[in-house]
Amino acid sequence: MNATANAFADKTVDDVRSYWNNRPCNIRHSTKEVGSREYFDEVEARKYFVEPHISQFAEFARWKGKRVLEIGCGIGTDTMNFARVGATVTAVDLSDESLQVARRRAEVFGLQDRITFIQANAERLSDFVPVEAYDLVYSFGVIHHTPHPENAIREIRKYMGSQSEFKMMVYNRYSWKVLWILLKYGKGAFWRLDELVAKYSEAQTGCPVTYSYSHNSVKELLQGFTVTKAMADHIFPYSIPEYKRYEYKKVWYFAMLPYGVFRMLEKMAGWHLCVDAAPSRL
Template identity: 65%
Template sequence: MSAFESKPIETVRDYWDARPCNLRHSTKEIGSRVYFDEVEARKYRVEPHIPSFADFNSWKGKRVLELGCGLGTDTINFARAGAHVTAVDLSMKSLELARKRAEVMGVADRITFYNANGENLSSIVPVEPYDLVYSFGVVHHTPHPDRAIAELRKYVKPGGTMKIMVYYRYSWKVLWILLTYGKGKFWKLADLVATHSEAQTGCPITYIYDCKEGQQLLENSGLRVTQTEVDHIFSYRIPDYVEYRYVREWYFRWMPNSLFRFLERKFGWHLLLTAEASK
């Protein structure tokens, strides 16, 4: 049994309410059009693999359920592409900004928002068939990820798709955390990763998965994993990054891009899983 299983979901909610994910991706007035534009630009600059993984344009005219919408960056892009989106988040602070963003961007009529815990999603969000169920960097922050996936499975229509990102165990990020903060104390790895997994320290729960564990997480709910990828190494110097300057660490600057991309696909922080429901 993981120590995370006994932690109340309220600790996760309070953590994200205190500082919604990507809140500081812009210095402009929070809630303004330029603020949201800069949040999106910074997010996709640092994580350029997200648009290709989400494949926004493929869901035009389709129904998309997103668990953990945060500030709504991906949510808005699904809606812009013509999808009908149901967006869910545990954090009311995040939802307030996501709703505001939908209004500012003129897509509020294509998005329905819910405040809900993914582990009991069906008690809040009506169970209906969706073409895509999507969750990027969220499921690993709940006490029982298997329960959240089992709930999400209820919404995938026959032949539908689930796309999930969870954190990868054998990643550069995990090694960096272990050496930088843990001084090699591998027996404390679970707590070290949770504490330092996000931009703001102190995240109460963060699970990590290898490829087999990630696949099993989805397949235990009756899905068939069709694609497994690893991507994303954060290569920027943090003191510069927090000042909105993009300067790579010296050990990445000398690398040819082809070598860096090779490393990302072997030791990236993001484990990207695509699965299908049987027809």
């Protein structure tokens, strides 16, 4: 079973914008002064320590000299890494608060000449971003938070040339985290699963929209694309109270697992469904 549009029929793009404006993603990954070089360095280090699969998935170095369109840049961690290797980046986000931090980040690292930031609703992307082909369209952990993901995919398709690639991460329905949410917060009430996943999908509770997908349903979502690779990854193994204090203590049952077994579990039931796709041939 996958989340359906009916589960979020009363939610709007404005609801989503307000949520992320209130607390941009990863904004608390450092205790240093927001906007300082030390702050951004710590945010990046923490993000990639906890989610080391991102760099492998994004393949930053591949896009040197290429044009990248990032849908949902947040405060710009991945954005900077595309720009650092020499890509020309158009970075889009719904949240003006997130973009304000991302723009500051580009200035701190002297990358503003490589990045164009645009505030935009992904469901109406072509109203904000001129339609032209990009070498890569990249969206990590974003499209599952818009009320009508199929509209965002339809818009993204407009930016794909015959040789373009699309990399997208959405949440995996058949994951350890979904099971954990169902048992911990739902007490097994599976009929409330869509509501529960949305509420507890992010660090700040109450996200208005969070879809989750299986390998099959993500293919249904990607109309106009051919999925070339899809794999699950990432289980968060740390105890939350310690993690909030910037300490990395694994919960006991993950601490007991050998690394190889844990990685196998991530590949089977990871929270992140990482998808590579190409435009379908007409």
